[in-house]
Amino acid sequence: MLFENYKIxxxxxxxxxxxxxxxxxxxxxxxxxxxxxxxxxxxxxEEIAKLMFMNRGITFTVYSGNEEGIExxxxxxxxxxxxxxxxxxxxxxxxxxxMRALNLFLHDIYHEQNCLRxxxxxxxxxxSCPHYNRAIFGIDVPHNIYVHIAGIxxxxxxxxxxxxxxxxxxxxxxxxxxxxxxxxxxxxFPELMNKYKVRHVSNYPLELQKILVSxxxxxxxxxxxxxxxxxxxxxxxxxxxxxARYMGVDLVEGRDLVVDNHKVYMKTTHGLKKVDVxxxxxxxxxxxxxxxxxxxxxxxxxxLSAYRNGNVSIVNALGNGVADDKAxxxxxxxxxxxxxxxxxxxxxxxxxxxxxxxxRQFVFENMNKMVIKKTNDSGGYGMLMGTTASDEEIEKFKxxxxxxxxxxxxxxxxxxxxxxxxxxxxxxxxxxxxxxxALFGPDGFKLIPxxxxxxxxxxxxxxxxxxxxxxxxxxxxxx
Amino acid sequence: xxxxxxxxxxxxxxxxxxxxxMLRMLKINYATSLDSNTDGNYDWYQVxxxxxxxxxxxxxxxxxxxxxxxxxxxLDKSNSNSIQSIITKARENARGLQDQITKELWESINxxxxxxxxxKIEHMLNTNRQSYAFxxxxxxxxxxxxxxxxTMPRGEGxxxxxxxxxIERALQTxxxxxxxxxDIGYDLNTPMDISYWKNLLMSxxxxxxxxxxxxxxxxxxxxLDMILMNTNFPRSIFxxxxxxxxxxxxxxxxxLKEEKALLHKIxxxxxxIEYADLSFIQKVGLHPFLEEIRNEIYDFNYDFNKHFFxxx
Numbered sequence: 001m002l003f004e005n006y007k008i009x010x011x012x013x014x015x016x017x018x019x020x021x022x023x024x025x026x027x028x029x030x031x032x033x034x035x036x037x038x039x040x041x042x043x044x045x046e047e048i049a050k051l052m053f054m055n056r057g058i059t060f061t062v063y064s065g066n067e068e069g070i071e072x073x074x075x076x077x078x079x080x081x082x083x084x085x086x087x088x089x090x091x092x093x094x095x096x097x098x099m100r101a102l103n104l105f106l107h108d109i110y111h112e113q114n115c116l117r118x119x120x121x122x123x124x125x126x127x128s129c130p131h132y133n134r135a136i137f138g139i140d141v142p143h144n145i146y147v148h149i150a151g152i153x154x155x156x157x158x159x160x161x162x163x164x165x166x167x168x169x170x171x172x173x174x175x176x177x178x179x180x181x182x183x184x185x186x187x188x189f190p191e192l193m194n195k196y197k198v199r200h201v202s203n204y205p206l207e208l209q210k211i212l213v214s215x216x217x218x219x220x221x222x223x224x225x226x227x228x229x230x231x232x233x234x235x236x237x238x239x240x241x242x243x244a245r246y247m248g249v250d251l252v253e254g255r256d257l258v259v260d261n262h263k264v265y266m267k268t269t270h271g272l273k274k275v276d277v278x279x280x281x282x283x284x285x286x287x288x289x290x291x292x293x294x295x296x297x298x299x300x301x302x303x304l305s306a307y308r309n310g311n312v313s314i315v316n317a318l319g320n321g322v323a324d325d326k327a328x329x330x331x332x333x334x335x336x337x338x339x340x341x342x343x344x345x346x347x348x349x350x351x352x353x354x355x356x357x358x359x360r361q362f363v364f365e366n367m368n369k370m371v372i373k374k375t376n377d378s379g380g381y382g383m384l385m386g387t388t389a390s391d392e393e394i395e396k397f398k399x400x401x402x403x404x405x406x407x408x409x410x411x412x413x414x415x416x417x418x419x420x421x422x423x424x425x426x427x428x429x430x431x432x433x434x435x436x437x438a439l440f441g442p443d444g445f446k447l448i449p450x451x452x453x454x455x456x457x458x459x460x461x462x463x464x465x466x467x468x469x470x471x472x473x474x475x476x477x478x479x
Numbered sequence: 480x481x482x483x484x485x486x487x488x489x490x491x492x493x494x495x496x497x498x499x500x501m502l503r504m505l506k507i508n509y510a511t512s513l514d515s516n517t518d519g520n521y522d523w524y525q526v527x528x529x530x531x532x533x534x535x536x537x538x539x540x541x542x543x544x545x546x547x548x549x550x551x552x553x554l555d556k557s558n559s560n561s562i563q564s565i566i567t568k569a570r571e572n573a574r575g576l577q578d579q580i581t582k583e584l585w586e587s588i589n590x591x592x593x594x595x596x597x598x599k600i601e602h603m604l605n606t607n608r609q610s611y612a613f614x615x616x617x618x619x620x621x622x623x624x625x626x627x628x629x630t631m632p633r634g635e636g637x638x639x640x641x642x643x644x645x646i647e648r649a650l651q652t653x654x655x656x657x658x659x660x661x662d663i664g665y666d667l668n669t670p671m672d673i674s675y676w677k678n679l680l681m682s683x684x685x686x687x688x689x690x691x692x693x694x695x696x697x698x699x700x701x702x703l704d705m706i707l708m709n710t711n712f713p714r715s716i717f718x719x720x721x722x723x724x725x726x727x728x729x730x731x732x733x734x735l736k737e738e739k740a741l742l743h744k745i746x747x748x749x750x751x752i753e754y755a756d757l758s759f760i761q762k763v764g765l766h767p768f769l770e771e772i773r774n775e776i777y778d779f780n781y782d783f784n785k786h787f788f789x790x791x
Contacts, residue, residue: 057589244578251578
């Protein structure tokens with residue numbers, strides 16, 4: 001009986017077990033299954049899953065010194081996480097509201113800038129944001145959509161409330177893992193999938209492709225769509241190939257493209273072919289050495305001019321970084337009120353601005369209860385977890401904050417919810433977040449019913465980023 | 480398709496073909512090395528000479544040491560032509576065009592690569608399961624070709640794969656023939672015993688075919704005829720060149736001057752082999768004849784690359 005030793009932690013929301021020891025209704029079937037299964041059987045399922053990831057090449061390479069890189073699979077926990085459709089519908093509405101507001105904000109900030117004039121957001125905050133892209137000012141994008149693809153990271157606090165932890169509006173990744181996780185789960189828990197009505201996630205590439213087609217500058221029968229990748233050494237390269245494969249489009253690198261007379265072409269065996277839509281997985285600053293970083297070899301010289309002239313559509317739009325800056329994040333609830341005249345459905349985590357003297361004072365007095373984040377880092381880098389940090393580390397961060405307060409924010413440490421995981425032959429709770437994938441096109445908004453659940457595999461750890469030793473699990477939305 | 484992709488498809492197949500040819504050759508040589516008449520002193524010099532860039536000194540040092548030779552030819556990462564290096568390169572090419580090949584094909588080449596990366600092959604070689612290591616790797620390449628045959632769409636990409644495979648195969652066969660005939664001074668009238676040719680034929684998977692198709696007697700000339708010109712033998716040089724010619728006709732749709740030139744080149748080579756006969760070959764000499772074939776293939780390969788893959 002695996003569940004007998006399952007100990008939930010007080011002050012944390014466990015998604016399967018209630019504090020009184022009973023199990024939430026939507027987890028019952030799963031639990032019955034697990035209680036009637038031998039641990040050897042589960043360990044074998046784990047092995048099968050590992051092998052599937054390995055053979056499919058869903059790996060990342062770890063380099064140490066001048067040794068050849070070692071390939072590792074992303075850790076995968078075999079127990080699915082289950083979310084009810086009632087909860088999901090609420091999340092979906094909340095994410096849609098956020099996407100609409102963020103899109104209006106991006107259009108505003110690169111055109112009239114009413115939000116600055118009306119004092120909704122301080123101008124100096126935008127002026128000091130390194131991802132505010134001046135080259136984009138005044139460029140009109142098709143249908144005024146900037147964020148076509150978003151990964152909105154959600155967490156649940158001690159009472160089960162969903163909070164938005166951060167918005168990823170540039171090149172969010174992980175969607176291929178969402179789909180591969182599901183594929184692997186089908187192979188190892190088929191009978192369980194039959195018991196639950198799980199909404200399927202496999203439509204994502206087709207939905208995305210529809211959006212890409214609809215954005216083509218010249219609405220021909222067969223617009224030429226490409227995915228632009230930095231190349232095989234990028235950590236998300238597997239995902240780039242995955243999406244190219246399931247959308248049936250070409251995966252290109254910067255060196256495959258050339259701009260001539262403000263139009264983009266790709267170099268084929270039959271000469272040059274015009275490109276209409278680029279889904280880029282390359283960051284802004286590397287996209288065009290003539291406009292941004294001149295030392296970039298990942299981009300295409302002249303790409304910005306083609307974009308400016310409306311000869312090519314780029315997804316996501318350039319300049320989105322200003323909207324997912326961690327200091328600008330604090331103003332998203334205000335944006336929702338200002339642009340939509342609605343109350344925010346999904347809560348923001350309370351955020352302290354380090355430029356504000358009072359805020360800073362308060363945070364410095366309570367460092368051990370805070371998470372300090374750099375405003376423009378992602379992937380779990382440049383973070384301080386106050387609860388576990390040493391005095392030295394805390395002191396270091398204080399100094400860094402005083403030198404450059406604009407680059408830091410602080411948030412109270414959240415009690416991330418836990419879900420059951422199968423670790424070392426036992427069922428044990430681990431902390432998770434949730435990244436659902438939202439698509440936004442001319443035909444409206446779509447949230448794929450599922451997402452990537454990231455797990456902090458270390459016992460007690462609250463950091464879920466894969467770069468910091470996190471894993472992932474399949475996420476079921478059940479009716 | 481993208482020139483870069485075409486280039487990678489071409490090389491992916493070239494590498495797999497190269498590995499397979501080498502594996503068959505190793506397997507036969509290894510089996511022979513176990514025969515009683517070698518007293519455990521089988522000479523690997525010829526293999527090292529043909530399939531690696533090893534310095535003369537080192538070859539002399541390990542030529543009789545089966546274990547060291549196999550380690551070097553199969554696993555050594557510092558040897559850029561070891562089977563492991565070749566399969567790694569094939570897989571890197573496949574990785575860079577994952578979306579252009581079927582998922583099954585990607586998985587088959589990835590699995591091939593992981594046979595090495597997981598240490599499985601090394602373990603087999605160190606625990607006296609050499610034959611098993613050869614079979615398991617050869618099966619992996621057969622699996623790769625089978626998956627390609629069954630799942631890959633026939634189109635431009637398929638054609639580049641075909642050219643890569645057949646250029647590699649023709650060159651490899653020419654190299655092997657040259658080496659074996661060099662040992663008998665290129666003399667086609669030497670009546671060599673069939674046991675001398677058995678290895679060569681077996682490493683080209685053609686021994687059974689030879690026994691069925693050729694009368695006993697003029698072994699030396701028959702063997703040459705089969706490996707050079709037999710239309711039905713899939714590893715004869717003529718067969719590969721004919722294939723390249725056929726695929727080239729399909730690729731040359733645009734009627735460009737460069738494409739016509741390529742067609743001429745390969746067509747000329749095809750005819751030269753097709754209408755050569757043994758007396759002609761004896762007149763020009765076997766070695767120069769083979770040299771010429773190889774140079775023509777290199778020449779074609781160079782122009783082909785320049786025309787289709789030049790994207791720099």
